[in-house]
Amino acid sequence: MRHSSNMALPASGMETDLVRKLERARSQIEQRFLDGGAVLLAVLDVLNKLGGNLEQLTMSLDESAARATASRLVETAEQLSALPSLEGGRQVQRASIEEREKSLDIHIAAMQETLRYLRTFAMTAKIAGAGIPDFAGFAEEIVERIQFGTAEVNQLSVRLTALRSTIAVAAARGSQTLERYQNNIPPIVKNLSRTIEDLNVERRQLAGLAEKVAQMTRKVQTKVATTLSAMQIGDITRQRIEHCQSAFTIADAYFASQEGRTLDGNARQRIALLVARLVFEQLAELTAHFGRDCATVVATIKDLSNDISSLMKLASGIAPEGDGESGIRRLETDIAAARGVVAGIEEMAEEAARLSRETTGTVAELLLGIETIRLVRTDIQYMALNTNLRCSKLGEDGRAINVVTAELRAFSALLDDTAAKILEALKGLEADAARLGEGDHGFGNDSLDGRLAEVLARIREAGDVMDANIASVQATGRDVASTVAAAVGTLDFKTELGDVLADCTEQARLAVGETPTLAGLEAAVAAIGDRIARVYTMNSEREIHGRIFGPGSSAAAAPTANSDDDLFEDALF
Numbered sequence: 001m002r003h004s005s006n007m008a009l010p011a012s013g014m015e016t017d018l019v020r021k022l023e024r025a026r027s028q029i030e031q032r033f034l035d036g037g038a039v040l041l042a043v044l045d046v047l048n049k050l051g052g053n054l055e056q057l058t059m060s061l062d063e064s065a066a067r068a069t070a071s072r073l074v075e076t077a078e079q080l081s082a083l084p085s086l087e088g089g090r091q092v093q094r095a096s097i098e099e100r101e102k103s104l105d106i107h108i109a110a111m112q113e114t115l116r117y118l119r120t121f122a123m124t125a126k127i128a129g130a131g132i133p134d135f136a137g138f139a140e141e142i143v144e145r146i147q148f149g150t151a152e153v154n155q156l157s158v159r160l161t162a163l164r165s166t167i168a169v170a171a172a173r174g175s176q177t178l179e180r181y182q183n184n185i186p187p188i189v190k191n192l193s194r195t196i197e198d199l200n201v202e203r204r205q206l207a208g209l210a211e212k213v214a215q216m217t218r219k220v221q222t223k224v225a226t227t228l229s230a231m232q233i234g235d236i237t238r239q240r241i242e243h244c245q246s247a248f249t250i251a252d253a254y255f256a257s258q259e260g261r262t263l264d265g266n267a268r269q270r271i272a273l274l275v276a277r278l279v280f281e282q283l284a285e286l287t288a289h290f291g292r293d294c295a296t297v298v299a300t301i302k303d304l305s306n307d308i309s310s311l312m313k314l315a316s317g318i319a320p321e322g323d324g325e326s327g328i329r330r331l332e333t334d335i336a337a338a339r340g341v342v343a344g345i346e347e348m349a350e351e352a353a354r355l356s357r358e359t360t361g362t363v364a365e366l367l368l369g370i371e372t373i374r375l376v377r378t379d380i381q382y383m384a385l386n387t388n389l390r391c392s393k394l395g396e397d398g399r400a401i402n403v404v405t406a407e408l409r410a411f412s413a414l415l416d417d418t419a420a421k422i423l424e425a426l427k428g429l430e431a432d433a434a435r436l437g438e439g440d441h442g443f444g445n446d447s448l449d450g451r452l453a454e455v456l457a458r459i460r461e462a463g464d465v466m467d468a469n470i471a472s473v474q475a476t477g478r479d480v481a482s483t484v485a486a487a488v489g490t491l492d493f494k495t496e497l498g499d500v501l502a503d504c505t506e507q508a509r510l511a512v513g514e515t516p517t518l519a520g521l522e523a524a525v526a527a528i529g530d531r532i533a534r535v536y537t538m539n540s541e542r543e544i545h546g547r548i549f550g551p552g553s554s555a556a557a558a559p560t561a562n563s564d565d566d567l568f569e570d571a572l573f
Contacts, residue, residue, distance in 0.1 A: 017507060018279075018504065018507045018508055018511060019245065019248055021500075021503060021504045021507055022241055022244060022245050022504055023245070024500070025241055025497075025500045025501055025504050026238055026241040026242060026245070028497060028500055029234055029237055029238050029241070029497055029500075030234070030238050032234070032497060033231055033234025033235065033238075036231055036234070037228060037231055039483075039486075040224055040227060040228045040231070041228065042483055043224050043480070043483050043484055044221065044224045044225060044228065046476060046479045046480045046483050047217055047220055047221045047224060047480060048221065049476050049479075050217050050315075050473065050476040050477060050480055051214065051217050051218065051221065053469060053472040053473045053476050054210050054213055054214045054217065054473060055214070056469045056472070057206075057210050057466070057469035057470065057472075057473055058207060058210050058211070058214070069455060069458050069459065069462070070196050070199070070200060072451065072454070072455050072458075073192065073196055073331075073335075073455050074193075074196060075451075076448065076451045076452055076455060077189050077192045077193055077196075079448060079451075080185055080188065080189050080192075080338065080342075080448070081185065081186075081189050083181050083185055083345060084178065084181040084182050084185055084186075087177055087178045087181050087348070088178060090436060091171070091175070091178055093432050093435050093436040094167060094170055094171045094355075094436065095171070096428075096432045097167055097359060097429060097432045097433065097436070098164075098167050098168075098171065100425050100428050100429045100432065101160060101163055101164055101167060101429070103421075103425050104160055104366075104422060104425045104426070104429070105157075105160055105164075107418050107421050107422045107425065108153060108156055108157050108160060108422070109157075110418050111153050111373070111415060111418045111419070111422070112150070112153050112154070112157070114411055114414045114415055114418060115146060115149055115150045115153060115415075116150075117407075117411050118146045118149075118380065118408060118411050118412060118415075119143065119146045119147065119150065121404050121405075121407045121408045121411065122139065122142045122143045122146050122408065123143060124404045125139050125142070125387065125401050125404040125405055125408065126139035126140065126142075126143060128400045128401045128404060129401045138383070138386075138387065139387075141383065142380060142383045142384070142387075142408070145376055145379045145380055145383070146376070146380065148376060149372075149373050149376035149377070149380075149415075152369050152372045152373055152376070153369070153373060155369060156365075156366055156369045156370075159362050159365055159366060159369075160362075160366075162362070163358070163359060163362045166355055166358055166359075167355070167359075170351060170355045173348065173351065177344065177345075177348045180341070180344065181345070184341050185341065188334065188337060188338045188341060191334045191337075192331075192334050192335070192338065195330050195331040195334050196331065198330070199328055199330075199331050202328075209314070209317050210473075212314060213311065213314050213315050213473075216307070216310065216311045216314060217311060219307065220304065220307050220308060220311055223300070223303075223304050223307065224304060226300075227297065227300050227301060227304060230293075230296075230297055230300070231297065233290065233293045233294065233297065236538070237286055237289075237290050237501070239537060240282060240286040240538070240541065241283075241286070241504075242535075243282065243532075243535050243536060243537075243541060244279045244282050244283060246532065246535045247275050247278055247279055247282075247532050248275065248279070250528060250531045250532050251271065251272065251275045251528055254271075254524065254527060254528050254531075255268055255271075259523075259524065259527070260524070263521075263524060267520070267521055267524070269516075270516035270517070270518065270521060271521060271524060271525065271528065273512070273513055273514075273515075273516045274515075274516060274518070274525065274548065274549070275528070275532075276508065276511045276512050277512050277515065277548055278532070278544070278545065278548045278549070279508050279511075280505070280508035280509055280511070280512045281544045281547070281548065282541060282544055283501070283504055283505040283508045284505050284508075284509075285540060285544060286501070287498070287501040287502055287504075287505045289540075290497070290498065290501055291498050291501075294497070294498065304484070305484055305485075308480060308481060308484045309481075311477075311480070312477050312480065312481045315473060315474070315477040316474075316477070328459060328462060328463040328466060329463055331459055332456065332459050332460055332463055335452055335455060335456045335459060336456065338452055339449060339452050339453065339456065342448050342449045342452055343449065345448060345449075346447060346448065346449050355433075355436060359429065359430075359432075359433035359436070360430065360433045360434065363426050363429050363430045363433060366422070366426050367423070367426055370419050370422055370423055370426070373415060373419055374415070374416070374419050376415075377412045377413075377415040377416055377419070380408060380409075380412040380415075381409055381412050381413075383408075384405040384406075384408040384409040384412065385409065387401060387402075387405040387408075388402055388405050388406070388409075391405065525549060525550075526549075528549075529545070529549035529550070532545065532549075533545055533549075
């Protein structure tokens, strides 16, 4: 039952002043505890926000995702480590191709020399048989076939020259690339491996720290919530003040009633003194309880402030130390540096593949050329054989031509030997070209740079999320600290409100005289006492009431209830 501002006041000026002070005390307590509750709710709100930020941070430190990314990066680092050896293998293949190209050059030169001899013999045979009917045309056909073969061999020489140039450029670049690999890749791989391990350690430490902060945050949240519940001491005190106000109101209402108007001045005065004593003793107890319980609340709030300080000190560790660069950002930098080297690696790998394709293509063309030259050799041999047969029928006139055509046949056989050597060298060249393009850069369908780009994107995204969450934790932590710092100064209810209640109690004490006799007033006292007793909500109020008005007046209206001490202790603990 809340006191109304138009409550009837007792006749005594002292009691009138007390009623006004009680109303001011009631109003101040109500407002101050409402404000204090709002402050604690604000603290609880920022603590809940901090808890949410910590949960998001923990999610961004997901171990399985971090393990998968680290595994991918370790695999990529191992592939990077293999690159110098792979490039060394390419160098060996290039050297082998260069050696085979040189041997081919020798064989091609020998074949060109043989064809020059053949052309000389063919021209000699043509001159020797100039006077023989139909032989000049036949000899001209042999010369044409030799010239055709010479043109084919010259084309082979041109292709080998182009291949030689390609190999020379690739070898020079390959040497630079191998040196670059040997100088740059080991430090990069070392940095990646170290940073991966550092990141794993940092992630585990950060996850552990975040969990500790979360645990302490939950502890502080519980304490704030408990303190918030314990602040019902303000509501208890307000109610008891209202009950004191109600005592005066009920007494005045009785005096104004038909029964009360039958009382004389002395009777009214004795009843008023009884009510004043009741109010004094109620106020004395509630003031004492308020001071004691507020002291407990204030002590709890100060302890809460210490907990918040410890929480903020712990939360401040959730940030990079030193230069401010976290492990995940260092890893991001290392991966970016690795990609700079890998760009050159991919370019050289593609050049090696192109060289392999060009070499394979050149070998195919050379093989076709060799087959053509073999056909030329066969044609020359058949022509020379036919010439021998014709010359044998010519007798003495064909003997000189026979000698020349025999040389033609003998030298054309050299073409076969040289072609066989070239064919053997070409097969070796083809094998070297194939090995040059094997397993040196592709790692399946996924390029090395593609793998690093994928990992870098994951790392960067995880770093952004982690930085954002850490920033949120730090910002919310500062909010918590400032909110609590501001709250502590506003929650010392005992200092501000205790004096107000003490003043009311002192005013009530002054209104209390000697305990009046109640002879002849039993009916009026019982009526007033019973009405007052019905407004109580706490046992301690009923106990005091029973001492003043007699036990019977409060027992009838006393439901089972805890004492106000029990209510407070239940709320606080």
